[in-house]
Amino acid sequence: MTATLISLLSILIGIAGANLTGLIFKKYSFGIIGNTIAGVFGSIFLIKLIGRLGFDPITIMQSGTINIKLLLINLIVSFSGGIIAVILLKKLKLIMNKNY
Template structure:
């Protein structure tokens, strides 16, 4: 697997995380398009932020070998990134709408 493919898989898993969180927790949903966008940004943000701990795509395929444990950690962080950013964006949106009505 190349680093680019691992990055694309991570983004796709972040999208799945945001869409599934929107499906399970309906009050946090922005629809399929909004959930997809938040999943992309959440996945990229968390992998870029915490990837320096050793589970970024470059570390997964270091020296031409594939590290499955690091890849699974990468997938979990991507999924959680999509979920967390969806919830954070919804809370920010609710606060902004609340201030606009007063």
Template sequence: MTGTLISLISIFIGIISANAFGSFNKKYSFGFTGNTLVGVFGSIFLIKTLGRLGFDPWSIMQDDIFHSRLFLINCLISILGGVLGLLLIKYLDNKMNKKAAN
């Protein structure tokens, strides 16, 4: 695996997690397209922010050795990024609609 492939897998996991969370909790869903966009940006943001702790894609493939524990942490952070992104966007959507109604 390369760092680029690991990055793509992380983004794909973020998309799946945001869509799964949106399908189980309908009040947080923005439809398939909205959940997909939030999953992409949520997982990228969280991986870029927290990946500096040592589980970014290039640390996973350091010295051409695949570090499976770091990859598992990366996947879990991608899931968390997709779900937290969906929660944050829904919170902002509610705040903006509340101000528009007043």
């Protein structure tokens, strides 16, 4: 598994987190397409922000094999990024609609 595949897997997990949040909490749903877009950007942003602590895809593959602990942390952060993005975007939408 290369660093590129780990990055793609992280994005897919972020999409799953965003869509699962939309399914469970209907008030945070933007539909499948909106949740998917939020999941992509949320997972990428959080992985880039927190991944500097040592669980970015390059560090996971640095020894030539997959570091499972770092991969699990990466996937959990990515899943959380999808959830956080959907919630924050819904809050932003409510704030912007309130001003009009």
